[in-house]
Amino acid sequence: MRKKIRHTTIKEVILSEDITNQDMLLNALINKGFDVTQATLSRDIKELKIIKAPTLRGNYAYQLADAIVNSQDNIMPLSSFGFLSIEFSGQLAVIKTRPGYAMAIAGEIDSKANQTILGTVAGDDTILIIPKDNISREEVLASLSSFIPNMK
Structure with a gap:
């Protein structure tokens, strides 16, 4: 309480x-x-x-x-403003964000992509993504793009 x-x-x-x-x-x-x-x-x-x-x-x-x-009072999802890029190294992925956004976006990933993502580790502007076993890069991208609009 x-x-x-x-x-x-x-x-x-x-x-x-x-x-x-x-x-x-x-x-x-x-x-x-x-x-x-x-x-x-x-x-x-x-x-x-x-x-x-x-x-x-x-x-x-x-x-x-x-x-x-934003300044026009339009509500934007956090990830559409904070996400900058994603890059893979082997099975791991690293997302770059605007400064200060990584922890919140990592929390969003943990809650919304838990079928494909085992977990995340966030700093100030970087997120390490650890996919579950046997999950492909394409599946990770598809899972994340469902709630990160500018994911490529």
Whole structure:
């Protein structure tokens, strides 16, 4: 129950302020009475699919990754904005993203492509994709292109 309340508070803080780093978010939660560690906050950020993305003011701030709203107020899927390229090495694949988007897109891959993808490892702008046994490159691409519109 406490986690759910903390998650709701994190979303409220991100929507109401420009939070540019984890320390700012951690301090905001502490000021609201939460006793939270950096490790817990990192897990919360991953679970909530929070990314650092450009704001209309030209800086980068934490945002909820479910959708990015562009300047014309059109809602765009996160992966259509954040995905840059994919390249294979043997059975493994590496996706390049815009800075700050990798963790959220990896979470999307983990939840939507779990029939073909065993798991992902994400950094700031790179995702390592580990396909399940006997899954071809073509099957990986087909699986990912079902929710990443500009996948080639």
